[in-house]
Amino acid sequence: MTRSGTEPGTQGLEPVIGLEIHVQLRTRTKMFCACPVRFGAPPNSLVCPVCLGLPGALPVPNAHALELACRAAAALGCRVHADSRFDRKHYFYPDLPKGYQITQFSRPLATGGAVVFRTEGETRSVRVGRLHLEEDAGKSIHDRFRGATAIDLNRAGVPLIEIVTEPELRSPSEARAFLVRLKQLLEHYAGVSDCNMEEGSLRVDANFSLRPSGSDVAAAKSEIKNLNSFAFVASALEYECERQTRVRRAGEPLVSETRTWDPVRRETRPLRGKEEEFDYRYFPEPDLPPLLLSPAALERVQKAVTALPHEIEARLARTYGLPEEETARLAATPGRACYFESVVEGRDEAFARVAAHLILRDLAEERKRRRAPLREEDLVAAPSLRRVVELRLAGVLSSDTAARVLPLLVESEDQDVDRLIEKQRLAQVSDPESLGRWVQESVAAHPEEAARYAAGDRQLLDFFMGRVMQASGGRADPGKARELLREKLEG
Numbered sequence: 001m002t003r004s005g006t007e008p009g010t011q012g013l014e015p016v017i018g019l020e021i022h023v024q025l026r027t028r029t030k031m032f033c034a035c036p037v038r039f040g041a042p043p044n045s046l047v048c049p050v051c052l053g054l055p056g057a058l059p060v061p062n063a064h065a066l067e068l069a070c071r072a073a074a075a076l077g078c079r080v081h082a083d084s085r086f087d088r089k090h091y092f093y094p095d096l097p098k099g100y101q102i103t104q105f106s107r108p109l110a111t112g113g114a115v116v117f118r119t120e121g122e123t124r125s126v127r128v129g130r131l132h133l134e135e136d137a138g139k140s141i142h143d144r145f146r147g148a149t150a151i152d153l154n155r156a157g158v159p160l161i162e163i164v165t166e167p168e169l170r171s172p173s174e175a176r177a178f179l180v181r182l183k184q185l186l187e188h189y190a191g192v193s194d195c196n197m198e199e200g201s202l203r204v205d206a207n208f209s210l211r212p213s214g215s216d217v218a219a220a221k222s223e224i225k226n227l228n229s230f231a232f233v234a235s236a237l238e239y240e241c242e243r244q245t246r247v248r249r250a251g252e253p254l255v256s257e258t259r260t261w262d263p264v265r266r267e268t269r270p271l272r273g274k275e276e277e278f279d280y281r282y283f284p285e286p287d288l289p290p291l292l293l294s295p296a297a298l299e300r301v302q303k304a305v306t307a308l309p310h311e312i313e314a315r316l317a318r319t320y321g322l323p324e325e326e327t328a329r330l331a332a333t334p335g336r337a338c339y340f341e342s343v344v345e346g347r348d349e350a351f352a353r354v355a356a357h358l359i360l361r362d363l364a365e366e367r368k369r370r371r372a373p374l375r376e377e378d379l380v381a382a383p384s385l386r387r388v389v390e391l392r393l394a395g396v397l398s399s400d401t402a403a404r405v406l407p408l409l410v411e412s413e414d415q416d417v418d419r420l421i422e423k424q425r426l427a428q429v430s431d432p433e434s435l436g437r438w439v440q441e442s443v444a445a446h447p448e449e450a451a452r453y454a455a456g457d458r459q460l461l462d463f464f465m466g467r468v469m470q471a472s473g474g475r476a477d478p479g480k481a482r483e484l485l486r487e488k489l490e491g
C-alpha cells in the first residue's frame with residue numbers, strides 16, 4: 001500500500017493517519033523528583049515517595065527537562081508558550097501508583113509546528129499540533145512470572161514529551177519517513193533524547209481511518225498503541241488499511257477502537273472499544289504552579305536549534321550538486337554536515353563529490369571498525385581531509401590509496417598528509433619505468449593468460465590490471481598502467 005485511492009484495494013478511499021509520539025528526555029533525574037533515570041537498573045531500585053505517589057509527597061519540576069522540551073519544540077518549529085499548565089490525568093493501572101499522571105492538557109508547552117521530510121522523491125511538511133511535558137508510568141511485566149504480572153516502578157516519573165501530529169500523513173510508508181526524520185531531529189539536532197526504541201525511549205501510537213477520497217468526513221478510527229519500532233508502525237498501518245477496507249466493502253459497521261499490534265501473528269487486535277474509553281477527568285494539578293517562561297528564556301529557546309536537516313540537505317544539493325541520497329547522509333547529524341562543509345568550503349562540485357565519498361564510504365567504515373560513536377572530526381581533522389581530497393584530484397592518490405591514508409591519519413600523531421604519504425609510499429606512481437617493470441613482471445608471471453589474450457580474449461586485460469595493481473601495492477596510475485599493459489600484450 002502506498003498512495004491512497006490508487007490501490008485497487010482502497011478504491012475511492014484514502015487513508016488518514018496521525019501519530020502520537022512519546023519520547024523520554026535525556027535527563028539525569030526524573031520529572032518531579034531526584035531519582036536517577038537509568039535503563040536496566042534492578043527493579044524498583046530507583047524510586048522515592050514522590051514517584052511512588054506516597055501521601056504528602058510533593059512534585060518539583062525538573063528544570064533540565066523543561067529546557068530539553070523547549071529545544072525539541074524549537075526543532076519542530078513549534079511556538080513555545082510563556083504560560084503553560086500541568087494537569088492531572090486520572091486512570092487506574094497497577095504501574096501508575098498515584099492513580100493519575102501529571103501531564104499538560106488544556107495549555108500545552110508548545111503548539112503549531114511542522115516537520116519537513118522527503119519521501120518518494122517529494123518534499124512533505126506535516127504539521128505538529130502540540131508538544132507537551134509529562135511523566136512516564138512504570139512498567140508492567142507480563143512475561144517474567146507465570147500467571148502473574150510484575151511491576152517495576154523505575155520508569156515511573158521519567159520525563160517525557162508527547163508530540164501529536166495533525167492527521168495529515170497519507171500512507172504507512174510516509175508515516176515511517178516522517179518518524180525517521182522526527183527521530184533525527186530529536187536525537188541529533190535538538191539532542192534531547194537517545195530515541196532508543198528497544199529501550200522504550202521513543203514509542204508511537206498511530207491513528208488510522210479511511211475516508212472517501214477528497215472528503216473531510218471523519219470515519220471510524222483505530223488507535224494502535226505502543227508501537228516500538230518504525231517497521232511495526234508501517235506494518236500495523238498496512239494491516240489496518242487492509243482490514244478497514246475489507247470491513248467497509250463487506251458493508252459491516254466499523255467502530256472506533258483502541259487496538260494493539262501483535263508482531264508474531266502480524267495483525268492488530270482490539271484492546272478496548274470507544275464505549276470503554278477512559279474518562280480521564282483532567283483537572284489542574286494543584287501541587288504545581290503555572291509553568292511560566294520569561295521573555296529572555298523564550299528568546300533562548302528560539303536560538304536553541306539553528307540548523308534543520310531539510311535546509312542543510314537543500315543547501316548541499318544546491319551548492320555542490322550532490323544526489324539526494326548523499327545529502328541526506330551528510331546531514332544525518334549537524335556535526336557531520338558542518339565537517340563536510342568545512343572540508344569543501346570554497347571548492348567546486350568535483351571536490352565535493354570526492355569529499356562526500358571519502359566521508360560517507362571510507363571514513364564511515366573506519367568509524368564502524370572502531371565501534372565507538374566517534375564524530376568525523378575526532379578521526380581526521382578537516383584540513384587533513386581537505387588535503388587528501390586535493391591529492392586525490394591531482395592524481396597523487398588513487399581512490400584505493402586515498403582510502404588507505406585515512407586510517408593512517410587516525411592512528412598517527414603526525415597530521416601532515418604529504419609527509420605521511422611519502423613515509424608510507426602511498427603516492428600514485430606514473431613514471432613509465434616503474435610502471436613498465438610491474439607490467440613486465442605481471443605478464444611474465446602469467447604466460448598462459450598472456451597467450452589467451454593474444455588469441456583474442458580481451459577481457460583478460462582486467463585480470464592483468466589486477467596483477468599490476470597488486471604488484472604496485474595499489475599505487476600504479478591505473479590509466480597509464482592500462483595503456484602500457486595493452487601495448488605489452490598486443491605488441
Ligand code: ZN
Nearest residue numbers: 033035048051
Ligand atoms: Zn522518585
Ligand code: MN
Nearest residue numbers: 022103134162
Ligand atoms: Mn501521553
